Amino acid sequence: xxxxxxxxxxxxxxxxxxxxxxxxxxxxxxxxxxxxxxxxxxxxxxxxxxxxxxxxxxxxxxxxxxxxxxxxxxxxxxxxxxxxxxxxxxxxxxxxxxxxxxxxxxxxxxxxxxxxxxxxxxxxxxxxxxxxxxxxxxxxxxxxxxxxxxxxxxxxxxxxxxxxxxxxxxxxxxxxxxxxxxxxxxxxxxxxxxxxxxxxxxxxxxxxxxxxxxxxxxxxxxxxxxxxxxxxxxxxxxxxxxxxxxxxxxxxxxxxxxxxxxxxxxxxxxxxxxxxxxxxxxxxxxxxxxxxxxxxxxxxxxxxxxxxxxxxxxxxxxxxxxxxxxxxxxxxxxxxxxxxxxxxxxxxxxxxxxxxxxxxxxxxxxxxxxxxxxxxxxxxxxxxxxxxxxxxxxxxxxxxxxxxxxxxxxxxxxxxxxxxxxxxxxxxxxxxxxxxxxxxxxxxxxxxxxxxxxxxxxxxxxxxxxxxxxxxxxxxxxxxxxxxxxxxxxxxxxxxxxxxxxxxxxxxxxxxxxxxxxxxxxxxxxxxxxxxxxxxxxxxxxxxxxxxxxxxxxxxxxxxxxxxxxxxxxxxxxxxxxxxxxxxxxxxxxxxxxxxxxxxxxxxxxxxxxxxxxxxxxxxxxxxxxxxxxxxxxxxxxxxxxxxxxxxxxxxxxxxxxxxxxxxxxxxxxxxxxxxxxxxxxxxxxxxxxxxxxxxxxxxxx
Amino acid sequence: xxxxxxxxxxxxxxxxxxxxxxxxxxxxxxxxxxxxxxxxxxxxxxxxxxxxxxxxxxxxxxxxxxxxxxxxxxxxxxxxxxxxxxxxxxxxxxxxxxxxxxxxxxxxxxxxxxxxxxxxxxxxxxxxx
Numbered sequence: 001x002x003x004x005x006x007x008x009x010x011x012x013x014x015x016x017x018x019x020x021x022x023x024x025x026x027x028x029x030x031x032x033x034x035x036x037x038x039x040x041x042x043x044x045x046x047x048x049x050x051x052x053x054x055x056x057x058x059x060x061x062x063x064x065x066x067x068x069x070x071x072x073x074x075x076x077x078x079x080x081x082x083x084x085x086x087x088x089x090x091x092x093x094x095x096x097x098x099x100x101x102x103x104x105x106x107x108x109x110x111x112x113x114x115x116x117x118x119x120x121x122x123x124x125x126x127x128x129x130x131x132x133x134x135x136x137x138x139x140x141x142x143x144x145x146x147x148x149x150x151x152x153x154x155x156x157x158x159x160x161x162x163x164x165x166x167x168x169x170x171x172x173x174x175x176x177x178x179x180x181x182x183x184x185x186x187x188x189x190x191x192x193x194x195x196x197x198x199x200x201x202x203x204x205x206x207x208x209x210x211x212x213x214x215x216x217x218x219x220x221x222x223x224x225x226x227x228x229x230x231x232x233x234x235x236x237x238x239x240x241x242x243x244x245x246x247x248x249x250x251x252x253x254x255x256x257x258x259x260x261x262x263x264x265x266x267x268x269x270x271x272x273x274x275x276x277x278x279x280x281x282x283x284x285x286x287x288x289x290x291x292x293x294x295x296x297x298x299x300x301x302x303x304x305x306x307x308x309x310x311x312x313x314x315x316x317x318x319x320x321x322x323x324x325x326x327x328x329x330x331x332x333x334x335x336x337x338x339x340x341x342x343x344x345x346x347x348x349x350x351x352x353x354x355x356x357x358x359x360x361x362x363x364x365x366x367x368x369x370x371x372x373x374x375x376x377x378x379x380x381x382x383x384x385x386x387x388x389x390x391x392x393x394x395x396x397x398x399x400x401x402x403x404x405x406x407x408x409x410x411x412x413x414x415x416x417x418x419x420x421x422x423x424x425x426x427x428x429x430x431x432x433x434x435x436x437x438x439x440x441x442x443x444x445x446x447x448x449x450x451x452x453x454x455x456x457x458x459x460x461x462x463x464x465x466x467x468x469x470x471x472x473x474x475x476x477x478x479x480x481x482x483x484x485x486x487x488x489x490x491x492x493x494x495x496x497x498x499x500x501x502x503x504x505x506x507x508x509x510x511x512x513x514x515x516x517x518x519x520x521x522x523x524x525x526x527x528x529x530x531x532x533x534x535x536x537x538x539x540x541x542x543x544x545x546x547x548x549x550x551x552x553x554x555x556x557x558x559x560x561x562x563x564x565x566x567x568x569x570x571x572x573x574x575x576x577x578x579x580x581x582x583x584x585x586x587x588x589x590x591x592x593x594x595x596x597x598x599x600x601x602x603x604x605x606x607x608x609x610x611x612x613x614x615x616x617x618x619x620x621x622x623x624x625x626x627x628x629x630x631x632x633x634x635x636x637x638x639x640x641x642x643x644x645x646x647x648x649x650x651x652x653x654x655x656x657x658x659x660x661x662x663x664x665x666x667x668x669x670x671x672x673x674x675x676x677x678x679x680x681x682x683x684x685x686x687x688x689x690x691x692x693x694x695x696x697x698x699x700x701x702x
Numbered sequence: 703x704x705x706x707x708x709x710x711x712x713x714x715x716x717x718x719x720x721x722x723x724x725x726x727x728x729x730x731x732x733x734x735x736x737x738x739x740x741x742x743x744x745x746x747x748x749x750x751x752x753x754x755x756x757x758x759x760x761x762x763x764x765x766x767x768x769x770x771x772x773x774x775x776x777x778x779x780x781x782x783x784x785x786x787x788x789x790x791x792x793x794x795x796x797x798x799x800x801x802x803x804x805x806x807x808x809x810x811x812x813x814x815x816x817x818x819x820x821x822x823x824x825x826x827x828x829x830x831x
Contacts (some may be wrong), residue, residue: 004726011719046762047717050791053812054723065793146798148808148825151756151785186779188750219779306718 004055011051012104013306018044019097023375026090029081038081041089042071048100057103060096063114067092070121079124088120094379161223163191164240165213172211175234182229187219217241309405312365319355319362320553320649326355327646327670359553359647367402367549370448370457373411374399377419377446384423391441392427398448403455407547410527411457414520418459418543419444421517426463426541436538438462454529454571455549460542466535468492475501493533497521525681528554528569528664554650556677558643558669559625562612565675566639567648567667572680574626574634576642594624594636601626603636604686606678609662629684637683646670650677662686704755706732706830713738714745714759714771715789720812724758724789727816731823731830742766746774749781756827758810758819760789761797769797772804785826789814 025041028034049064070089073079095117102109163183165176183189194214204210219226223242230239333348374396381394403411427433427442434440447458468489475481475495487495495501499518524531529547548554548571556567557576577596584603585593594601603624607613624636648667653660653676664679711733715721725736737754739745743765749757757775761768768788776782788801788809798809807826810819824830 004723007719007722007726010722011717014717014719043762043764046791050760050762050812051717051720053791054720056813061792146802146809148822149805150828151783151807151826185777188780 008055010306011055012100014051015048015100018048019093019100020372020375022093022096023378024371026086026093027375027378029086029089030083035075038071038075042068042075045071045096048096052103057099059109059114060099060103063092063096063099063118066118066121067096070124073125085124088117088124090379090382092117092121094383097379160216160218161226161241162216163189163214165191165211165238166240167211167236167238168208171236171238175236176238179230179233179239182233183217183226186226186229187217189215189217191215307365309366312362315362316366319359322355323359323553323647323649324668324670326351328672331670356647363404363549363553364402366405368405368408369400369402370408370411370455371399373408373415374446374448376412377415380416380419381423381444384420388423389429390423390427391430392423392444393441394444394446396446401448401450401455403448403547403549407455407527407549410523411545411547414523414531414545415446415457415459417517417520422459422461422463422541426461426465428464450549451546454546457545457547458542459545460540462540465537465539465541466493466496466533467537471495493535496533497531528571553647554677556646556648556667557625558646558675559606559623559639560641560643561606561610561639564610564612565643565669565673566606567646567675567677568625568627568637569664569677569680570645572627572629574628576623576625578621578623596626596634596636599634601634601636603638604683605638607638607640609683609686627680627683629681633684635684637678648675648677704827704830707734709733709755709827709830710735710737710753711756711758712736712745712748712754714740714742714757714763714768716740716760716763720760724819727814727819728758730816731820742768742771742774745771746778749775749784750778754781754784756785756787756823758787758789761791761794761801769800769804772801772806776805787822787826 021044022041025037025044028037029041045064045068049061049068052058052060052064067089070079070092074081074085079085095114099109099114165179167176180189180191191213192215194212217226226241230241330348330352333344336344339345378394378396381392384390385392422444427444428436428438430440433442443462445458445460447456447460449456449458471492472481472487472495475498476483478501480495480498480501481487497517497520501517521531524545524547527547529545532544532546533541534544535541555570557570557573559566559568579594579596583595585595585600592603592605594603621641622638623640623642624638625642626634626636628634646669648669650665651667653663653666662679662682663676665677666674667677669675711728713721713724713728713736715724721738721740725738728736737748737752739748741763742759745757745759746766748754757771759768759771766774772786772788775784775786785807786805788798788806789812790797790801790809791812794811801809808822810822814822820830
């Protein structure tokens with residue numbers, strides 16, 4: 001049974017939606033002050049206020065009330081949506097969402113928490129009024145002369161009058177809808193397309209479509225009054241009403257009894273043409289267009305339902321199991337004899353297809369637009385603008401791009417970090433910008449886009465970009481890289497992802513504690529994503545996050561090493577090659593290397609790493625999978641055999657066992673065996689720090 | 703004297719949580735037959751589709767607001783006498799005036815408990831059993 005606590009929870013969910021709508025609406029207001037946007041904003045705030053009242057969050061109600069008063073003025077055109085007004089509203093929105101968050105966590109807002117925002121709001125409406133209202137708010141409006149009205153006996157003299165409408169295609173016009181509207185205003189109309197009232201096919205004119213509707217109206221008016229209404233609008237005689245057609249209506253209600261309806265056809269419509277309706281669907285559609293609108297509107301309002309995430313996850317899990325079973329089935333089928341016509345293969349093919357569709361459909365249920373995260377960022381930019389004194393505009397694209405809910409939830413932190421960095425280090429001060437000939441207002445662009453099975457999020461700014469000299473100096477000062485040696489542009493840019501790197505000369509409040517970009521990279525990698533960076537000194541920089549659409553299923557390459565089977569995520573594979581023996585090199589101090597089109601690629605022998613064999617033997621069958629880590633480092637992974645590409649369901653081993661470096665998870669293969677999913681990022685690290693690998697290997701052995 | 707358990711009440715509010723709170727209050731009063739609608743338009747089609755004894759509607763809703771619904775009900779021959787209680791927020795005095803002009807039977811101010819709601823209902827329907 002639903003408790004008030006549950007409902008309070010629901011209220012907070014609704015409030016979150018309301019705040020989002022508020023954000024969107026206010027965003028639209030900055031561009032144009034459309035009436036629709038104002039109304040949406042007003043409604044959102046009003047709902048939050050109403051709900052807060054019901055659940056007893058008085059500080060929320062008080063503030064929302066002032067906010068609402070201002071919006072009401074805006075709505076009635078007493079206040080213009082000037083930029084400075086919208087700014088105040090946006091701040092009020094921030095305050096409001098803080099108040100909601102506090103109400104949710106159960107903490108009392110600090111004294112005068114909303115004072116600033118509140119006074120800014122009251123100033124907009126000439127001061128005082130919001131506060132005034134506040135004091136004067138009573139539970140009843142005793143000063144209003146309001147007398148409750150006792151309900152009267154509502155049972156009026158209702159009578160049922162039959163209705164028939166007949167027309168050919170040519171006769172049918174918009175008067176039909178007008179009559180129907182008029183009838184609806186005076187009673188309850190029940191009118192249906194009547195296929196039964198149509199003569200036999202032989203009597204139909206093949207060049208005509210016939211429209212026949214029969215039914216009745218329940219009204220307090222009498223037949224003559226009703227007739228006046230109808231003929232006042234449509235005098236063509238397509239309508240017939242009265243007791244004469246009552247039977248038709250009754251007959252229409254019982255389609256089995258078709259005879260009377262046909263018999264009645266000539267008598268009911270004196271002026272009606274020889275009616276027949278081969279196109280019943282057309283009749284239905286034409287019946288009452290405006291009601292159709294109403295019902296479709298109603299549908300729009302009720303086509304979403306709230307579903308417990310747990311329930312969806314249960315479906316996701318089952319689909320995962322189904323994918324596994326289906327793969328097993330496929331493998332068994334390979335060994336089955338006696339399907340000469342290929343019919344079993346055909347059915348199996350269908351099963352595969354449907355499973356895939358089902359998987360996509362279920363994944364789509366968990367998907368949410370990135371809008372909510374992007375909107376949080378716009379607030380961040382506003383707040384940071386104030387703190388840094390820099391003027392920055394946030395532009396967003398592709399907010400509708402849908403990603404798995406878990407990915408969305410974990411996207412907020414890295415994005416916040418990146419935007420903080422861009423605001424603090426990237427965008428220059430207005431003076432500086434003017435000096436270098438840029439617009440005083442900086443721009444940060446957020447873009448989301450789906451590219452095949454990944455979602456790409458790009459954060460660009462038009463600030464100073466990365467200064468390579470400073471980065472190198474800083475990295476050397478911090479002992480992150482050797483004092484000598486040349487680094488490529490990419491390598492320099494990637495230095496900012498190193499732990500403990502920070503180029504800000506002083507530690508600012510916003511960023512620059514040196515724990516930033518490395519955490520961001522870790523966050524993104526934990527999501528199975530990659531991060532990359534492009535910078536043009538003086539022009540700005542772009543950070544790109546490539547994230548998987550879903551975390552539950554992925555495309556994997558099945559590989560065999562000695563007796564074991566592993567899965568390598570396709571997303572990190574660059575290419576697979578089968579080098580000849582002479583192309584392997586054993587360089588001192590490394591695990592070995594491969595010469596690949598002139599470049600030296602470090603390699604990792606999987607068999608050795610996982611202690612499946614001590615030697616680094618390669619055979620003619622040995623294949624090297626070239627993977628690329630998020631740092632852009634290429635590493636070759638030596639395996640014995642490639643067994644093919646397969647969708648695998650990711651099962652966490654962390655939950656049941658613990659994290660193992662180099663292993664991202666496990667899955668169940670088509671043959672029912674469990675295989676580990678390799679973690680390309682960590683494998684890359686093994687190649688980079690061979691001595692570390694040895695140490696790890698000793699741990700494995702233990 | 704109407705029997706609460708036999709009353710058919712339509713609760714209209716676009717916010718699920720608030721709608722359910724009203725429902726809980728009604729259930730405590732003893733009302734068993736409760737219809738729900740999310741906005742005025744939906745409420746209107748519910749109200750015209752079956753006999754009801756009372757509409758309790760919020761004001762602020764998309765599609766058609768509470769006043770719009772009230773006017774539509776009052777303008778509809780078959781249901782124009784249907785008792786109508788409007789839910790208002792604190793400070794919505796202008797709204798109450800407007801609703802009174804449109805022929806509302808009574809109003810109730812959010813937040814309300816079942817005792818208040820009962821009292822407001824009884825002022826319209828007579829003492830409830």
